[in-house]
Amino acid sequence: MLGGRLLLRLCYYYDMVVVSVDRDKCIGCGLCTGTCSECFEMGGDNIARAIKNKCDTCDLKEIADACPVSAITVK
Numbered sequence: 001m002l003g004g005r006l007l008l009r010l011c012y013y014y015d016m017v018v019v020s021v022d023r024d025k026c027i028g029c030g031l032c033t034g035t036c037s038e039c040f041e042m043g044g045d046n047i048a049r050a051i052k053n054k055c056d057t058c059d060l061k062e063i064a065d066a067c068p069v070s071a072i073t074v075k
């Protein structure tokens with residue numbers, strides 16, 4: 001928990017974006033991984049995870065908005 005808060009503070013300080021997937025919400029539909037495999041990957045448990053916080057080839061906020069269960073957070 002402390003590590004997460006520290007990371008958020010550092011990201012805020014350096015004006016960085018943090019992308020995360022709520023594991024409890026993700027239904028494994030594959031929309032995010034299918035849209036940008038550079039930023040999202042599917043785990044063996046069929047739950048997506050964010051692997052990048054910045055991308056030159058996709059719009060992370062657009063993907064987050066398209067997630068059917070609003071599991072992706074971009075902040």
Ligand code: SF4
Binds near residue numbers: 027030066071
């Ligand atoms: S779009 Fe949302 S529900 Fe679908 S795999 Fe990605 S995080 Fe999970």
